[in-house]
Amino acid sequence: MQANAGRPDGDQEAQPLLSVRDLQAYYRTSHSGVRRGIRAVDGVSFKVRRGEIYGLAGESSSGKTTLIKSIAGAIRPPLEIVGGSIEFAFLPGYGGLHRAPREDVERIRWRHLSYIMQGSMSVLNPVRRIKSSFVDFAYPHIGGNRTQFEQQVVDHLARVKLDPSVLAAFPHELSGGMRQRVALALATICRPGFVIADEPTTALDVVVQKEVLGMIRGIQRETGSSVLFVTHDMGVHAHITDRLAIMYAGRLVEEAATAEIFRNPQHPYTKHLISSLPRIGDDAPRQGLGGTPPNLADPPSGCRFHPRCPLASEICSREVPVMREAAAGHRVACFAVIKDNKA
């Protein structure tokens, strides 16, 4: 790990914090002796810049969780990384957390890379008081005088509008919204450069969700962290992300500034996602897509969206479209949008 890890300056400022290149992550399963590869992430490339909230959207089973697991280095059988690389600026040279030495991974977790997950119970130990979680995860990185550390925790809890009394509570004694705010405080107290947020507000009611999203944004602005924010909920993306990538059947199909995706979607699948969002006062029936999401053990040839696409032509079943710029900063993988986008 570099000595200046997590502290951008000069040239480093211009470098993305995370670069994912042509990532392929498959589940290798075996049924009755027949081996299968579920191609959950198949040729995904993107970069997350410093200080941005980068959104990842896609319907259920499109591969979002698999992509996050791969980035977080949580690779366990049957999942395998079969190709590509994942490079964090604060952990250069390994091509992914899964390839880095254990000591480096332990050193960067919480300090440089942290997580806010759906439901938060995966982080909070149900039989330990909240204070113990801060001591276990954050104290080894922050160190110093214990009284000062505890004051730092109390000050940080105030940022997420939590009373110091939560430190004495067990997770089950708190509401879902309070637990998610504790998880947010835990994930950010070490001021990490990169935070992975996986459906962090999905289990919350709308009012609490809005409050927690505002807190994520507030802390992110204050710390300058980059956030990879994953949810199927396009309304949440509209609310919080700066740029947005749309995933379909294991591949990215579009990426642009979030406002641009909502204003000017290009890929037929993104157009469908945007047009099916409910709008106040608009009672017109929504057009369904038709067809079903593909089986990733045997995905369609060419563009994986072609069997459901209203614009599909002959080339779409034959060739795989690659992500190309349709306009500055707006990438799309579609032959109907960009004629010459073969690899």
Ligand SMILES: Nc1ncnc2c1ncn2[C@@H]1O[C@H](COP(=O)(O)OP(=O)(O)OP(=O)(O)O)[C@@H](O)[C@H]1O
């Ligand atoms: N442990 C596993 N073993 C085999 N296949 C898996 C496993 N986990 C996920 N998959 C398959 O990988 C594909 C992608 O799943 P993934 O969970 O990454 O999608 P997702 O977009 O996160 O969906 P959701 O929003 O429902 O969580 C799906 O076809 C899924 O069935």
